[in-house]
Amino acid sequence: MNLSEGVQIVSFVVLAALTLCAALGVVLLEEIVYSAFLLGAVFIGISGLFILLNADFVAAAQILIYVGAVNVLILFAIMLVNKREPFAPSRNLWIRRSATAVVCLGIFALLGTMVIATPWAIAPSPGPVDTVLKIGIHFFSDYLLPFELASVLLLMAMVGAIILARRDFIPEVTIPGATSEPLALPERPRELPSERVGS
Amino acid sequence: MSAGIDLKGSFIDSLSDLGLPPGAATALWIPLPITLMILSATVGLLVTVWLERKVSAAAQQRIGPEYAGPLGVLQPVADGLKLVFKESITPAKTDPWLFTLGPILVVIPVFLSFLIVPFGQNLAITDLNVGIFLWISLSSIAPIGLLMSGYASNNKYSLLGGLRAAAQSISYEIPLALSVLAVVMMSNSLSTIDIVEQQAGYGILGWNVWRQPVGFIIFWIAALAECERLPFDLPEAEEELVAGYQTEYSGMKFGLFYIGSYVNLVLSALIVAIIYLGGWESPLPVGSLANWLGVSETSSWLQVIAASLGIVMTVLKAYLLVFIAVLLRWTVPRVRIDQLLNLGWKFLLPVSLVNLLLTAALKLAFPFAFGG
Numbered sequence: 001m002n003l004s005e006g007v008q009i010v011s012f013v014v015l016a017a018l019t020l021c022a023a024l025g026v027v028l029l030e031e032i033v034y035s036a037f038l039l040g041a042v043f044i045g046i047s048g049l050f051i052l053l054n055a056d057f058v059a060a061a062q063i064l065i066y067v068g069a070v071n072v073l074i075l076f077a078i079m080l081v082n083k084r085e086p087f088a089p090s091r092n093l094w095i096r097r098s099a100t101a102v103v104c105l106g107i108f109a110l111l112g113t114m115v116i117a118t119p120w121a122i123a124p125s126p127g128p129v130d131t132v133l134k135i136g137i138h139f140f141s142d143y144l145l146p147f148e149l150a151s152v153l154l155l156m157a158m159v160g161a162i163i164l165a166r167r168d169f170i171p172e173v174t175i176p177g178a179t180s181e182p183l184a185l186p187e188r189p190r191e192l193p194s195e196r197v198g199s
Numbered sequence: 200m201s202a203g204i205d206l207k208g209s210f211i212d213s214l215s216d217l218g219l220p221p222g223a224a225t226a227l228w229i230p231l232p233i234t235l236m237i238l239s240a241t242v243g244l245l246v247t248v249w250l251e252r253k254v255s256a257a258a259q260q261r262i263g264p265e266y267a268g269p270l271g272v273l274q275p276v277a278d279g280l281k282l283v284f285k286e287s288i289t290p291a292k293t294d295p296w297l298f299t300l301g302p303i304l305v306v307i308p309v310f311l312s313f314l315i316v317p318f319g320q321n322l323a324i325t326d327l328n329v330g331i332f333l334w335i336s337l338s339s340i341a342p343i344g345l346l347m348s349g350y351a352s353n354n355k356y357s358l359l360g361g362l363r364a365a366a367q368s369i370s371y372e373i374p375l376a377l378s379v380l381a382v383v384m385m386s387n388s389l390s391t392i393d394i395v396e397q398q399a400g401y402g403i404l405g406w407n408v409w410r411q412p413v414g415f416i417i418f419w420i421a422a423l424a425e426c427e428r429l430p431f432d433l434p435e436a437e438e439e440l441v442a443g444y445q446t447e448y449s450g451m452k453f454g455l456f457y458i459g460s461y462v463n464l465v466l467s468a469l470i471v472a473i474i475y476l477g478g479w480e481s482p483l484p485v486g487s488l489a490n491w492l493g494v495s496e497t498s499s500w501l502q503v504i505a506a507s508l509g510i511v512m513t514v515l516k517a518y519l520l521v522f523i524a525v526l527l528r529w530t531v532p533r534v535r536i537d538q539l540l541n542l543g544w545k546f547l548l549p550v551s552l553v554n555l556l557l558t559a560a561l562k563l564a565f566p567f568a569f570g571g
Contacts, residue, residue: 033350037343037347040343056329057329060332060336063336063340067336067340068339069339072342072346072365075346076346076362076366079350079361080362131329132328132329132389
């Protein structure tokens, strides 16, 4: 075993441990903000695994998209609506939890058998290749349809977001019978100095 | 161009001659360029802090630091020592883990990005073939650290500052990436070394800034916004937010934010110099000058001179840009948050898209000038 192989094995073990611990933390921790930050750690660990597989472009894209965009948006949403209130303990929680556990273990078993049963063609590592070029060629030849479908999906999401943000496209929903209260901050109303002078 | 000086090869060869196995020689080599790069980033940081103090003093007709060393050059060291020896306070009701982790997450990606900064043909830590893309993706980690410290401080100014920093960073990442993409399209590679080589050969006339004037300006604006420099220092706007996400920090944790922002400024200036101002190329092409004088390109003294000239050129261009950024900070007013987001989304994004399309069209029409 030479130097580079040893380094690879050690980094694989470290990255796998990081990813697994962080993923367990995402699921098991009570505080939702910790889960969101640990999700970032999971994404970084996975990107490290991509680097070990010589997929440098995918690794960088993983960090840019999942850590830089998705995780930041999740954190944004959490921090803007974070009301620190104690949740009421719901009854029969164990049914929900055990059902989740069964489903997760089932998926894990399915994927595990798939990984073991598939005859992987393990080629010796070809060394550094121009990954960007290869990905580009695949995108515009044999993976053209999924690529275009993904961009149509993103376009749809974007149009939807714009329409939601521009409220003039959607008529205001008025609930009959409900009196509309003006928005007010939960503060004691103060009288303005000008009014005091007038009265 | 010839292969140039191969420091790594000669280092490993000389150690192998001493009787070390080649693996051990390589292992001894690996930490050397990394340490050198971290040291030079730190020195660059100190120089930038000194420059900021001196230029701001000149802009306000003051003298600036004067007593610590000649012309006050030791003032940044004194500042750093002061921060090291200050008590590091963790306020009550903060989240101690996230409070400590936040500044670290801000600093590490910045230093990691120095991986791809080349100072010469072979004077870079690595020549990754995702090069410049690695920098873009690493710089997208920093907002998480800012959000983390803003949230952990348990202070509404900090939280608002962190949210603003993240919003600003996400908005300006897109024009930044699009203008980089236009350059990458011309050089047919993401590697920083290839990007510089594509500008080589014609001296100052070959630099990308003439072929990508719009992209250069967009990139510079977006880079200033990413560094949170004035006119875009909204996250720490002191009139509105006390000091933004750094309000509750003191001692070395505050120092980490400080280091992060200044090193990021140096890094952005270096990247602008590399992708638009020809990197290590001099305004007059050294290679053709040597040919004209009848000196062989492979003679060793010429290569040493060319390599040192390359380092000097890269640093000179970068510090010229840092100087402009400092001068901008002390002359222009701050924009409002809505103006900032409008500028990013409604102006820079469409303009950079048009720039990308134009570059593609010009590349098809004039393949000799725009990289076939």
